[in-house]
Amino acid sequence: MFNSLAGTVTGKFPQRLLLDTHGIEWDIIVPDTSLDKIPSVGESARVFVWMQHTDSAMVLFGFASEDDRRMFFDLNKVDGVGPKSAVKIMSSIERGQLASALDSGNISALEKIPGLGKKTAQKMLLALKGKLSLDDSSSSRRESRVPGEFADIVEALSSMGFERRLVEDAVSAISSKLLAENPSMPKKEMEEALFRSAIVELSK
CATH class of the missing domain: 2.40.50.140 (Nucleic acid-binding proteins)
Known part of the structure; x- marks a missing residue:
């Protein structure tokens, strides 16, 4: 991937x-x-x-950034919005403006986005209100609870479309459990087991 x-x-x-x-x-x-x-x-x-x-x-x-990609993934979760539609939406409005419109319930502002009808705008409001970050640096400033040695696994899972916050929570919990159960497990085996277990947990 x-x-x-x-x-x-x-x-x-x-x-x-x-x-x-x-x-x-x-x-x-x-x-x-x-x-x-x-x-x-x-x-x-x-x-x-x-x-x-x-x-x-x-x-x-x-x-251009992981935040932009996360917005793309979030938009794809909305019924009626596919990858190409998400690109058109993102091309018409900045993430901060979209988040403000969603948080304030401003349907009229959403309807002005080219190709976004009233029904899809309502679905977007229900699905994403309060879930888009207004600050580009918010994710980088947030302290991660995931050990640095497993950062690549977080990136890989995030790139698969899983929400980064949920990925970090899952990787942190599962890695702690695996290390406690078998502290001498080779790193490669640990990473493979962690990756598999995290996918199962995140797919529930």
């Missing part, structure tokens, strides 16, 4: 980014609000990604 790609920006277009990683050029769908935060053509950039794999195609979506 990809978490991010790092390379040279070779093209920036509306909702589209071209990124060269050592001779492989990736064609990535990126919300305009996130695209604006990515360095200019010719400069180095790191893009957080998520791949949609269907029977007919594979599509790569990219974001």
Whole structure:
């Protein structure tokens, strides 16, 4: 599972980014609000990604930050909003503005978002009110209870679409249990057991 790609920006277009990683050029769908935060053509950039794999195609979506990607995942939880619709929504409104509209129950503001009808706006309000962060740095400032040695597992699970807060809680609890039950377990075995157990817990 990809978490991010790092390379040279070779093209920036509306909702589209071209990124060269050592001779492989990736064609990535990126919300305009996130695209604006990515360095200019010719400069180095790191893009957080998520791949949609269907029977007919594979599509790569990219974001300037993990917070933007989490917003994308949250929008996809709303009935009637798919990946491409989420990109259109994110291209039309900043996360802070969307969070403010949701928290205040401002349906009229949501309905002004291109392609978002009244019914979907109501569903979005019910599903996401109070759940979007207003502060880009909130996640980085929050102290994680997960040991640093398991940070990669948190990132991998978060990139699969699980909510980061729930991932951290699960990894923290399960790692503590595993370490208590078998403190001499090799690190690789510990990581594999932790990853499997966390997926089961988060999928409940």
